Each structure stands twice: as structure tokens, then as C-alpha cells.
Amino acid sequence: MTGYTADEMMAVEASRRLAEGMVCFVGIGLPSLAANLARRTHAPGCVLVYESGTIGSKPVELPLSIGDGELAETADAVVSVPEMFAYWLQGGRIDVGFLGAAQIDRHGNLNSTVIGPYEQPLVRLPGGGGAPEIALGVRDVFVMLKHRRRAFVSGLDFKTSVGDNVRVVVTDVGVLEPVDGELTLVAVHEGADSDTARAATGWELRVSEDLRETEPPTDAELRALRALRTKGAAA
């Protein structure tokens, strides 16, 4: 079986958690990759909603931006951005929302605003965008994040969104799920173990007693994934 990258492992693992008919609020990058992979494999009826206003997009190539023309051309409906956030997200019609971030804490709270003090930042990040209300408005939040000490922190520099609805965090090391309100390592990818995860986590990471190993990407998954990447690769 061919090799695969950490990104591919993350996309595959996230896509497996999407089921037929689920309505997903999708951002650019890995989330878009994961959701589109699900549509090409086990969940062709998975509905992709992009915050730019496209509902039911079926892109053939991965968009580089959430506003690419193909997302509108292949959509069931295109609505204004105010309508998207009011009628569709706040209206409670979205099952799954994907979020990324620069920092996450043990409760799934996320920071995509700033590293360092807000007024004198060391790094000014892009900002919250849709995250604060996606985190509140969808049923299940899926977080996708590289597993690094500087990202998995004991205290956020800034709380951009709240973790209440975070159901899973997929990293390049494994999978975390909330257990009694704290993110707990429940699975590791091929070649990693709980120590790998602990070493990459800035707090005392809880590990599930029945720690699983995730299924590596199948050839079919990798073929579908790589067929999608043409455009996304440009990023």
C-alpha cells in the first residue's frame, strides 16, 4: 500500500465521521478536503455549506478560497452572507461545523485571533471569522489541528470560540474526544502512541483506557483524495 501524508491521514479520519445526509459547514483547507472526500466515498449525499453563501456545493476540484465560482455554480442554492449566518447557521440547520485554530485548550476552546497580548500581539492572526457562531450554532464541532505543544496549550492567549459543542479533535498524531468535559486521547494514527501525543500537548493529556489505533487510509480513499487535490495543492 502506498505511503500517505499526515494531512491525508487527518482528512481521511475526519471524512469517516461524516455520514450520508449530514449538513456540513465547511471552511477552506483540510475541512473542505475531508468533506469533499466523504462525498466521493461513503457519503455522496453529504451536504456542503460554505459561509460565502453556497448551499449544497459539489465542487469537482478543491476550491482555494471559500468563494470560488465553482462553489456557486455547483450549489443547490446561493444566498447572501447575512442570510447564511441568520437563516442557515443561527437557524440551527447545520449538523457539523469544522474549525481550525492556532491554539486549543483542554476544553476545546479555540484561539484564532492573536498570539501574545491583544494590544501588543506577537503574532496577529486572521481573526475569528465565522468561528464564534459556528461553535455556538452547529450540533457537532469537528476541530482539525496539527498536534504541537504551541497549539495544544494549557491557557489560550485569546478565546475566539467556545468548546461546548466540540465532539472531536483530529490531529496528525491521533484523535481526541471530550470525556467528562476534557479532551482525551481516544485513538492514535499508525506509527504514533500516547507518548507522541503527550509530548505534543501543553497540558497533562488524559489518555483513554481503550486507546485505539486509527485505520490507515485505504487505497480507494487515497485515490479519491488525490483526485481532489489538484487545485487545493496550489495553496
Place this chain on the structure above:
Amino acid sequence: MTGYTADEMMAVEASRRLAEGMVCFVGIGLPSLAANLARRTHAPGCVLVYESGTIGSKPVELPLSIGDGELAETADAVVSVPEMFAYWLQGGRIDVGFLGAAQIDRHGNLNSTVIGPYEQPLVRLPGGGGAPEIALGVRDVFVMLKHRRRAFVSGLDFKTSVGDNVRVVVTDVGVLEPVDGELTLVAVHEGADSDTARAATGWELRVSEDLRETEPPTDAELRALRALRTKGAAA
């Protein structure tokens, strides 16, 4: 010169007050007749907005209802009803709004809700519809109303809309305009005089010192008017 009806006199008099480029919020019946007449005569660039959501409608025949298909087909834009009332009326983009009513008082307040007590009405009227916010949201309110004692009352049974923005009341007897906050007879139609108006008014009607006589409909106005009425006549 041919004869004309009281309705035709009212429509013509109202249409003359519409100027090129004015944006008019139009209801069905006489207002629609007056606004469309203006478009066919001296103000072809007068913009007709119907509360059903059609902006810039150019109907060839008079609609029987504000939702007739022709209003959408000939419109520059069709918007949802919530958008019409929020972005267009409340947004302050309408110059002139036409209103009718069952009762009017000397301050231009209107009743289109009920005759008699609200809980035990003698006559249950259709209700306010767009009137309460049209009366607040447009620059100039034009009222069109048959001049009768039971309609021009000293006290309304119900205040459906406020008179603050009423600039003119066109009746089948003449024309009233607010002077120092009270509707005052400023003109009478051919064949009527101030006594006719006083007799048809339920309060002590003020009459302007320089009472004018309105210009009877011209042949051109009547031709244009009657060409429009085909469909409206059905009502």
C-alpha cells in the same frame, strides 16, 4: 370635451403631484391608477414599488392585486417581502406612499382597522397592512379618499396610522393639505365648492383663503387613464 368620473378626477389630480424619478410605494386601486397614469403622461421615470416585493414595475394593464404576475415580470428587481419592508421602506428609500382608509381625522390620522369598538366591531375592516409603517417611513404620504361625513370624522374609531407625513388628501370633492397641522381645503374640483366639502366633512373644515379650482382632466389624461383601466375595471 368628454365627461369623466369622480374616480378619474381623483386619479388625475393625484398623478399630477408625482414627478419624474419619484419612488412611489403603491397600493391597489386608485393609487395604482394614479401612479401608472403619471408614468404614461408627464413622469415616465416615476418608479413604482409594490409591497409584494416588485421594484420598478411597469405594468401595461392595471393589476387587480398587488401581487399580479405582470408586476414581477416588468420589474427591475423582485425582492422578498421581509426585504421590501426592512431594506426599502424602513431603509428610507421611498419618496411617496399612497394610503386610503375608512376614516380620516383633521390631522391625517387614518383608520383602516375597525368601525365601532375593537372587541365588538360594527364593521371589521381589512386592517392596517402596510399603512402603519408606510405612514412613518416615506417622505410624503398621499391620501386618496371619497369625501363623506362618515369618513371625514372628528374622532377615529381606531388609529391605524399617524398623519405626521400626510402632505395631501385628494377626494372626489377637492384637495386638502395640512396647514399648521390641520387638514385644510385648498382646492375644489369642477362643480364643487367649499360648502360641498364642508357638508361632507365631520369636523369644522378649515378653508384656505385662496381656494383654487383644480384643472379638469385633459383629453390626453383621460385617454391614458382609460387605456389603463381594462383589467382594473374587473374590480
Place this chain on the structure above:
Amino acid sequence: MAVVSLSDAIRELVRNGDVVALEGFTHLIPHAAGHELIRQGRRDLTLIRMTPDVVYDQLIGMGCARKLVFSWGGNPGVGPLHRLRDAVEHGWPSRLELEEHSHAGMAAAWAAGAAGLPFGVLRGYTDTDLAARTRVARIACPFSGEDLAAVPAHRPDVGIVHAQRADRQGNVQLWGIVGVQKEAVLASARSIVTVEEIVDELEPRPNAIVLPSWVVDAVCLAPRGAHPSYAHGYYDRDNGFYVAWEAISRSRDRFLAWMRRHVVETADVGEYHASLRQTVLA
């Protein structure tokens, strides 16, 4: 979402006592669905609609409604609704409670309902007697202090609209005057959409809105189901019928006879139209 018969949809989704909205702004009025509510004898409904016209006159006259939430009730371009007036003025066939708004207030209540908010905000109701007679509150802008009106969101149990067409997956497309149909479906706990036809593919059209199948509970085929209202691109408004309704609805007996003949004793929208043709021929 499933494509089902209208009678099944009404049977399964509408209960006595429900808050029900059959929306439409002159265009695409869901008459066929209203007739099915009458056939199945639904009772104690709270009916919501901005512009109740003939189909609400029929529902009220047949005793289906306990309460009406509305902003303008009449026979557009013709006159009053006699059954609505009879219910309000004389309590026939039963008392009808009214919750009365302005169009702007109803529109804001629909938008709030669709947006999952508990209330809508507008600059309205000011200095009118309506404010004292309806559910409206004053609210102050936390920044400017401006005093504005707040209306409670519409959240019906069932929202019912008519549309031009749907595809076999149940995605719905409507165009022309779109009114508050999208809001009525999105604001409701359950929704029924009757359509003129079911097609393989919803080819995009100017000014069309699409309601994805996953926000609709039942799509029902009901050709000419908006009559006497119209379906833009399918058939025109039957203005003659609205004029005729003035006479039909004026007397209780003639109204009841007409309803029996054309609604109660017909099985569906097809038989309804057949019965109308026979009456004209007779």
C-alpha cells in the same frame, strides 16, 4: 423529506390545535392544502398569514380556526372577507380570536422565526392603536437609545406553501413574487410544500429561490393547487373567481353549499377543478 400525497402529508403533519401558516403574497397561495385541511376537519387551528384571503375565509367559515394572526384580511381588489367578518362580528361559526399586526411587523416576525431569534426589531407601530391590541413591545437601542418596536418571532408548528416545482429528491424551486414563503418554511417546526410538477432537474431560473429537500418535511404534487391564485409561468390568477367569491361568501348557506360541492365532496385538487368546470357548464 419525501414526496407524498397531500392527504397523507396533512394527516401526518397537521394536528388539531396546531399553529399553522399557509403563506403566500397573492402569488402561489396554497389553496389545495387549505382544502385538504377542511376535508380532514382540522379544528382549533391558529392560522398565521400576512394577507389572509379566500382560502382563509374558507377555513374560518368551515370552523377550522380558533385564532387568526394577520396584518391585512380582505379579498384583494374586490372587497371584504365575509366569512372572516361574520366570525369576528357575529361569532359564526365560532368566535375567532385576532392577533393583528402591520405588514412590517409580520415580515419582521417571519424573518426572526427563520433566523432562530425570539423576536424581530422594526421602526413601527409608533403612536398607533395597534400597539395596545397586539403582541408588540418597545425596545431601546443599546447604542443610540432609540426606541423601537419588537415583535415575537413566528414559530408555527406547520408551515405550508405552494411552489412551481420540485425535483425527485424534494428540492423545491419557486420564482416570481416570492413573498415570505422561504421564511414560513424555515420558521416552522414542520413544513409541507405543494408543487405544480415534479421534474428530474431544477434548471436554474432568474429570480428563483430553492429550498433544499432537507428543510422540507413533505413535498406533494398538486397541479393548479394555487387556484384561484396563480403560479407564475404555469397559469394566471383567476380574477373572475375572486370577484365571484364576493357573492358566494356573502350568505352562510350559499357558502356552505359551495364548500360542500367543491371541497368537502371532492377528493383532491383534480376533482375540485373538475367540479368547477361542471358548475360553469351547468
Place this chain on the structure above:
Amino acid sequence: MAVVSLSDAIRELVRNGDVVALEGFTHLIPHAAGHELIRQGRRDLTLIRMTPDVVYDQLIGMGCARKLVFSWGGNPGVGPLHRLRDAVEHGWPSRLELEEHSHAGMAAAWAAGAAGLPFGVLRGYTDTDLAARTRVARIACPFSGEDLAAVPAHRPDVGIVHAQRADRQGNVQLWGIVGVQKEAVLASARSIVTVEEIVDELEPRPNAIVLPSWVVDAVCLAPRGAHPSYAHGYYDRDNGFYVAWEAISRSRDRFLAWMRRHVVETADVGEYHASLRQTVLA
């Protein structure tokens, strides 16, 4: 409304110190108008936009802006905005004040502005650190008591958007991803729309919105005026340019040289594109 040159429109309608919104959600970003603001040396602008990207990076780096009101600032799919970061992190070329919202908050502020309301309501900002860093208030539903967020309406001095086309009367038509363009125009005291072409007749299109001429102050012909963004049906997004901007904008000197060569020393959008072609050829 009048069809005028973009330089005249900017000269007459945009003043130093104005609150200006160049809106667009990835699609139809009004780059040509942004470049003209830079050529004319506008200063102390408060810039509003949900998703500031390259054109705002350029305006900020050239010292046109005093304040930025936004919800997500980055180079979509590529990385950070180096000029925005430099201004915030090091005050170069000048300090930049930030008013930061969420997308949902910005969208509600735009809708409120278009509706002539002083504030918008949403279920948002709850339990985040954003609330303490921006203009947001809590408001209680007068019916349910639910605690919600209120954001002040956007009411810019000037709203600027790019559209596919306009007719000779100045009616504007745009389609594809429509973002908040309608709201940006309707919420602004003055508005400028740049278009790909002027046509005799706006033939209706699926998913198109029309802004009537009487809500637009100036319509300006600016072919390829959205580049490197795209105009649906006219040209694609120049993804390569967004990737290239990462390197161009990283250093102050290279950024300034690039801006001089392609914006400051070009007269209009035509010369801008000619200068880009020459660079590629060179």
C-alpha cells in the same frame, strides 16, 4: 446616478477621514477602486470589510487607513496579510486601530445598516474574549428574556462594490456569490459601483440581484476591475496572484516597489493590467 470615470467618482465621493467599505466575499472584490483610492492618496480612512484581503493589505500598507473594522483578515487559502500584520504588530507605516467582530456580527451589522436600524441582533459572541474587545452589547428579548448580542449597524460614508454589469441608466446587476454587496450599498450614505461592462439591457439571469440606479451614486466602467479576485461569468480568480502576494508583501521595500510600479505609476485599471503583463514578460 451617473456613469462617470472611476477617478472622478473617487475624487467627488470619498474624502479623507471617511468611513469606507469596499465589500465583497472573495468574489467581485473592488480592487480597481481600492487602487484609485491609493493613487489619489486618501488618508485616515476607516475601512470596513468582513474579509479584508489583498486590496486592504495594499490600502493599509500605503498608509490610507486609520482604522479597520473586520471579522477575518487574511490571504484566503495562502496565509496572513503581511502589511496588516506589520501595521498591527509594528505600527508601520502607521498605527492601525482594530474593531474586530465575528462574521455573524458583521453580517448582522450590514443587514441593520441596510434596513435603517441602529443595531442588529444575533445569538453570538457568547463567552468569547471578542465581546470585551469590540462594540457589542447584550440585549434581552422582551418576550422570552433570552440574552442576545446587539451590534451597532454599519453606516459607512461610502460603500464601494464591483459588479458584472450595469445598463446605461445605471441599474446594476451582479450574480454568483453575492456576499454583502447589496447591504454595503444600501447601508452607505454614498455608493460607487464599478462594473465589467455597460450594456443596453440587463437580461435577467439566475441568481442575479439588481440594484436600481436610484440607490447608486456612481457607476464606473472598470473591466477586470476585480483582479486578482474574479467576476463570475467574465474571468476566473487569479489564484497564482494570491500566492505571489505572499512574497511581494512580505518585505516593506518590495511591497512599496510593487505598488509604485503597478498602482501609483499607472493611471487606471487598464494600465494596471498592462503593467502586470509586462512584468510577466520581463
